[in-house]
Amino acid sequence: MSIRGVDEEQDIELEFTPTWVVAVVCSVIVGVSFAVERFLHYAGKRLKKKNQTTLYEALLKIKEELMVLGFISLFLSVSQRGITKICVPKSWSHHMLPCSLKEKEELEAETNITSSHFQNSLTFSSNLRHLLALPHAQVAAEAQLQYCARKNKVPLLSNQAVHHLHIFIFVLAIAHVTFCVLTVAIGLLRIRQWKQWEDSVATQNNETHRDLESTVTLVHQHAFIRDHFIGIGKNSTLLGWVKSFFKQFYGSVTKLDYVTLRLGFIMTHCRGNPKFNFHKYMIRAVEDDFKKVVGISWYLWIFVVIFLLININGWHTYFWIAFIPVILLLAVGTKLEHVIMELANEVAERHVAIEGELVVQPSDHHFWFNRPRIVLFLIHFTLFQNAFEISYFFWILVTYGIHSCIMGPIGYIIPRLIIGLFIQLLCTYSSLPLYAIVTQMGTHFKKNIFEEQLERPIVYYGGEKAKNNGAKADESHGEHERRASSPEANTNVPKEHKSN
Structure with a gap:
């Protein structure tokens, strides 16, 4: 298979992707996401049921971190196209590199990449040349490829980076x-x-x-x-x-x-x-x-x-x-x-x-x-x-x-x-x-945890005492109702008078 064929297989647009592939991939992504969300939800319910307040708050902190990750992911996805269109002078990309320019040139020679920034900065644009045989796609690919090149500059950050x-x-x-x-x-x-x-x-x-x-x-x-x-x-x-x-x-x-x-x-x-x-x-x-x-x-x-x-x-x-x-x-x-x-x-x-x-x-x-x-x-x-x-x-x-x-x-x-x-x-x-x-x-201690341990026996004792008092009150109330409903309770018995 030619290089062009490999590029076309890897870079097919969504509009030319089979619908069953899109549906299956979306189902898997949504299913895994909901499974993780339900797992965290039931873990939180279990911790609350066991009165593990501190661990439940830690679980909420993990959810917050996942939410921050979601925002970071969303921001990078939305701003990716805008970032790649920010052009800077070529000399700027020659300083403070993780790899030396010599190593970069050797890598480009091995992989036959002619124009790159930070290890293959224009790979995405060059691959777009061979995406489709349609004229409008070729024009769009050429336009994106030449956006910074026409200014004799390079992208601030490539799509791949x-x-x-x-x-x-x-x-x-x-x-x-x-x-x-x-x-x-x-x-x-x-x-x-x-x-x-x-x-x-x-x-x-x-x-x-x-x-x-x-x-x-x-x-x-x-x-x-x-x-x-x-x-x-x-x-x-x-x-x-x-x-x-x-x-x-x-x-x-x-x-x-x-x-x-x-x-x-x-x-x-x-x-x-x-x-x-x-x-x-x-x-x-x-x-x-x-x-x-x-x-x-x-x-x-x-x-x-x-x-x-x-x-x-x-x-x-x-x-x-x-x-x-x-x-x-x-x-x-x-x-x-x-x-x-x-x-x-x-x-x-x-x-x-x-x-x-x-x-x-x-x-x-x-x-x-x-x-x-x-x-x-x-x-x-x-x-x-x-x-x-x-x-x-x-x-x-x-x-x-x-x-x-x-x-x-x-x-x-x-x-x-x-x-x-x-x-x-x-x-x-x-x-x-x-x-x-x-x-x-x-010198100090965690007052909320300290008081929690001291109050729990008191709360338990108070709850048992209230339960016992409630049971006694219900028993007394029931006895009172039984007496009120009995015939003897509604009969007026005359008092016996003593004779002198």
Whole structure:
């Protein structure tokens, strides 16, 4: 088959496409879209039924991201023709290229393309020459081909480049949402393993509550202090940071850490309720933060634009930028471990012996700039950038191939993939569980989740009491009706008078 025949088969207009093909394709697209919409709808109903308010709000956030993607897709589709008609001087297309002009010329020679911009900028127009044998089609194709050429210019962006950009934005958003969902879901599974610690602590407190009130704890002999207190001085501070860095890779949160931090939270925020379910509160807090992590904020899109701007041939930007998320994630893990160490140091420096159990004091000043929320921002940025790196790699692989000049040498590709996998595993099994418990050691707490746990037993008790009162009222009302309807109730019995 000739090249012209291949071009005609690939570029047949809709008006010359069989109607059954159009109907089948439309049916598939509409069916898949409605299936996804119904799946999200029933998932939301199930979450509301189980009173998973925070996860339901996260699902709404995902719907918002899909809606933004829809608007981006619509805008690119509508403005595609106008973008390709924006003409710029040829010299403008010779600077800040992802691939060198030499590589571009070699590619054009191999594929026999005579005029291109950014890897085949006029492919769509040249193919239109062979679309149909009709005179008006040939005229239209020639007109589009010569639109910028008559001005001795090139299009700002070709149809093919717009199409590839369209696909990249879609893949990036889907990859980010997918990686966030997997990270938080697997991380929560790990956090839920701590429930046995919560149950054992609650059982132990019920059995030994009276004995602990009269005991004296030697601070420096307490296991939590021995594990985390290094000493006082500059050398101890440096050694503490080094120990915090390595501890995030093994046993990031132990049972002793959980029990001590749990007690500090309860004694600070709900001293009157020692049976407070800290584990349940912590999970709900992570679910509440998930709705912020799953979204793509405006500053993340700015990062994408900056990366696309500086992805210049010879800079290997895609390689060096892969180290940013791993550095941030290691810094976050080290800081969270160091917060636990600072809590232990505070108690060890102030007390030798205390009455009762050892209690740490939560405070915002242990975190960067006295703001625990910065940790969530860094985790959000890390997850997005990692998703960006992985989605960018697979987009280049599928669109241009493994040997593309944008992909780069194998020596740059393999480290990127290893770093991306390392980030995903570290964030899931260490950073996220650390974040879940350590960020509760701030001065403030999530009031809405906190009150929800305290109010639920009261609401349940109030509901049962109202139900019982209602049942008693109905029983009394029924008894009253039975008496009113009986013949004896309507008969006037004369009073018996006593004779004197």
